[in-house]
Amino acid sequence: MILTPKILARLVAIVVLGVLLQLSFFSQVAIFHVSPDLLPVLVISMGLLGGTMTGVVTGFSVGILLDCLLIEPLGGASLVLLAAGYLAGLFRERFEIHSALVPPLLCMGLTIFAEIGFGAIELMLGTDATVSGLIMRDILLKGVFAFVLGWPIYLGLRRILRPALVEDQAVRRTRRPPVVGT
Amino acid sequence: MYRKQVRRRRAVLALLIVGSFVLLTITYGSGSNGLQRGVSTIFSPIQSVANGALKPARDLVNWFDQTLDARGRNSRLRTELQTARKQSVGAAAALAENTQLRKLLSLDRGGAIPSGYDPVTGRVIARSPTVWFSDVTIDVGSDEGVRVNDPVINGDGLVGRVSAVTGGSAQVTLIADHSSAVSGKVVPLAVQGVIRPNVGDPGDLILDFIDSAKHVHRGQIVVTAGWRAEEIESDFPPNIPIGEVTKAPLVEQEAQQQVHVRPFADLRDLDLVQVLAGGSRG
Numbered sequence: 001m002i003l004t005p006k007i008l009a010r011l012v013a014i015v016v017l018g019v020l021l022q023l024s025f026f027s028q029v030a031i032f033h034v035s036p037d038l039l040p041v042l043v044i045s046m047g048l049l050g051g052t053m054t055g056v057v058t059g060f061s062v063g064i065l066l067d068c069l070l071i072e073p074l075g076g077a078s079l080v081l082l083a084a085g086y087l088a089g090l091f092r093e094r095f096e097i098h099s100a101l102v103p104p105l106l107c108m109g110l111t112i113f114a115e116i117g118f119g120a121i122e123l124m125l126g127t128d129a130t131v132s133g134l135i136m137r138d139i140l141l142k143g144v145f146a147f148v149l150g151w152p153i154y155l156g157l158r159r160i161l162r163p164a165l166v167e168d169q170a171v172r173r174t175r176r177p178p179v180v181g182t
Numbered sequence: 183m184y185r186k187q188v189r190r191r192r193a194v195l196a197l198l199i200v201g202s203f204v205l206l207t208i209t210y211g212s213g214s215n216g217l218q219r220g221v222s223t224i225f226s227p228i229q230s231v232a233n234g235a236l237k238p239a240r241d242l243v244n245w246f247d248q249t250l251d252a253r254g255r256n257s258r259l260r261t262e263l264q265t266a267r268k269q270s271v272g273a274a275a276a277l278a279e280n281t282q283l284r285k286l287l288s289l290d291r292g293g294a295i296p297s298g299y300d301p302v303t304g305r306v307i308a309r310s311p312t313v314w315f316s317d318v319t320i321d322v323g324s325d326e327g328v329r330v331n332d333p334v335i336n337g338d339g340l341v342g343r344v345s346a347v348t349g350g351s352a353q354v355t356l357i358a359d360h361s362s363a364v365s366g367k368v369v370p371l372a373v374q375g376v377i378r379p380n381v382g383d384p385g386d387l388i389l390d391f392i393d394s395a396k397h398v399h400r401g402q403i404v405v406t407a408g409w410r411a412e413e414i415e416s417d418f419p420p421n422i423p424i425g426e427v428t429k430a431p432l433v434e435q436e437a438q439q440q441v442h443v444r445p446f447a448d449l450r451d452l453d454l455v456q457v458l459a460g461g462s463r464g
Binding site: 122 | 194199228232308
């Protein structure tokens with residue numbers, strides 16, 4: 001990703017808007033009694049567009065802001081989201097995204113990974129309560145919601161960050177019409 | 183050049199991972215810190231505005247969910263409809279009164295709240311996005327007299343307690359959170375126990391460590407016990423409704439000393455809550 005002050009401003013706006021939208025909207029709606037989780041989808045899409053570095057930094061920033069606004073111990077959400085962003089970025093660097101199904105499928109898989117990660121962090125910090133089997137259903141449903149949200153968010157971010165994307169610039173250069181002699 | 187890039191990436195990754203662990207270690211169990219208070223002060227007004235602006239959209243999505251849910255309960259609801267119709271006329275008048283009374287009495291529960299508490303009404307402005315945490319952020323904080331460990335209720339019953347405060351907002355840990363434990367008693371038996379969550383299912387709480395000699399029955403009400411021992415006392419005042427016993431098999435009571443309780447408050451759909459500030463806790 002080519003970073004300019006303008007692109008940096010856009011990235012900050014994406015992170016802030018994403019967290020605010022999650023807390024004020026997505027966390028407070030329920031479909032089949034489960035709230036969609038936009039933030040892993042946002043971080044994964046950033047990783048898919050910009051690579052590991054973008055994924056990791058976005059994941060860390062989103063996590064810190066989320067923990068600050070929820071007054072949670074800092075670092076837990078960051079750790080999980082930066083891991084999701086890193087894995088998405090790694091996929092982008094190692095493989096080609098051939099099919100339109102790849103981003104939503106990755107969003108689904110890595111969102112489930114992130115939800116399990118949040119659970120692992122909780123266990124690490126000491127959970128002293130019974131865990132209902134319904135939590136598995138909730139995690140899977142969050143994965144399905146991530147699949148649905150994945151494609152529009154990926155496309156939206158790609159549009160917003162187009163000037164900074166290395167691949168898109170290369171494609172645009174190759175598509176430039178040949179100069180015909182006068 | 184490529185190797186240098188790879189090394190830089192790895193360094194950033196390692197730095198952020200180590201940073202996350204360090205932050206987690208420093209801030210775990212220490213309540214709110216300066217950074218959180220600063221960020222919260224900046225974002226609280228924005229969150230309040232966003233919360234209000236997005237309410238119609240949220241209501242629309244929730245309406246779909248509730249409609250789907252209601253279809254499955256159609257037959258049971260039909261039988262309840264007749265009773266509800268009779269009550270609806272009275273309810274309409276009560277609703278109009280309610281709006282005025284809410285302003286006047288600030289959700290005072292008329293005797294349920296012991297004297298010495300100064301109820302502060304707040305609105306939920308954010309809630310945790312993952313299924314593992316059960317906490318919400320409300321738009322009142324230390325500026326309004328809210329303190330850590332203050333009990334939080336809504337019109338139906340106990341919701342949770344304040345776990346962190348900033349000037350203009352507070353984090354409320356719900357009774358469905360894994361870290362929650364509330365001493366409760368079954369009325370009228372006065373069987374005491376500890377209300378524990380069933381993580382992942384906010385509609386099911388467990389009243390644990392009950393006296394297996396006294397048998398609890400389905401439909402009985404659970405309220406806060408509000409114990410006091412010399413200089414220390416419970417965070418929760420006595421007799422705040424918590425929920426209703428839904429499952430109380432004798433085998434489970436005798437073997438595991440526990441029964442299942444459905445909370446009166448809908449913990450998935452909280453809007454207005456009341457913090458019982460100013461209690462005299464030791």
